[in-house]
Amino acid sequence: MSSDGAGVATTGTEQVLGELRSRERFLLTAHEGPDGDALGSLLGMHELLGQLGKDSVMFMAAKEFPLPIEYRFLPLEEVFHEPPADMADRTVIFLDCGNIDRMPVEFLSSGSNFRINIDHHHDNTLFGDVNLVETGASSTAEIVHGLALALGAEITPKMASALYVGLITDTGKFMYENTNARTHRIAAELIDAGVAVDETYRRLYEHVPIEKLQLLSRALDGIRRYCGERLIVSYVTDADYEASGAGAEMTEGIIDHLRSIEGAKVAALIRDQGDRGRAARKVSLRSSGGEIDVSAIARSHGGGGHKRAAGFSTDLELEELVSFLCDEVTAQLGP
Ligand SMILES: [Mn+2]
Known part of the structure; x- marks a missing residue:
């Protein structure tokens, strides 16, 4: 087949x-x-x-x-x-x-x-x-x-x-x-x-609740570029959920905006899990252009997925997380 x-x-x-x-x-x-x-x-x-x-x-x-x-x-x-x-x-x-x-x-x-x-x-x-x-x-x-x-x-x-x-x-x-x-x-x-x-x-x-767009707006506002602008990161915090009135399920699709940025190789959306999950944060990864295998990055942190779409859960703080991701990008693509 x-x-x-x-x-x-x-x-x-x-x-x-x-x-x-x-x-x-x-x-x-x-x-x-x-x-x-x-x-x-x-x-x-x-x-x-x-x-x-x-x-x-x-x-x-x-x-x-x-x-x-x-x-x-x-x-x-x-x-x-x-x-x-x-x-x-x-x-x-x-x-x-x-x-x-x-x-x-x-x-x-x-x-x-x-x-x-x-x-x-x-x-x-x-x-x-x-x-x-x-x-x-x-x-x-x-x-x-x-x-x-x-x-x-x-x-x-x-x-x-x-x-x-x-x-x-x-x-x-x-x-x-x-x-x-x-x-x-x-x-x-x-x-x-x-x-x-x-x-x-x-x-x-096309049945998008306004809260979802308001959460997207906050996530777009929080976009940061790292690692020679090849790593695009946004972080949705518990405060963002509260301010927008959106639930965790409304983060779907945000990462596609991150991935679409010119020069992006990896997009990472980090989300607080509040008391919803076992780890403090959930990280979704997308490869932009396919040069980076994000499933390898996710697996090295106990997660999984596809080469172009993967994810993992973590207790790392934002700064440590960004440095881990940047190391992975550099390991796969060179400095
Ligand atoms: Mn599937």
């Missing part, structure tokens, strides 16, 4: 198809702090299994709700926040999870259920009993679409709409380097299957 780009790896398609055919009861989940691909592939897979006559339930921890406003239109009312009574008998499908720590829920991370791991992160740790990891896929939604075709399922409008959300969000509206002709062909198939393109776009990108 994967034929574009270097370093493409596909494993386990036949094993995963076999398990999906032979097993009957599933619990589906995706990474914490879910994005459009996590939610889209979760819903798409749920639809697919339903069509195959399987018993499928979706699970996301209660702390993820309410979801970021742009995803609230997705039909996720049936999502479980607690394990179902027959959990012991279910096969768990992890979607868009590069490693098991991306789903830090006790009954999932330490349970003895059979695990199917379906993902496209190049640093996926292959934590499943069977693993379908397609690093050449734009999104996990694209992989789920491939599974639907291989299983002879009909692409219903509901399935198509969910998978399209995964495709459009993980490719940055078909503009990131993971976008290729195949991505557009899949999009075309999904549109043929019933996606309302303009309505989806409006729901994802």
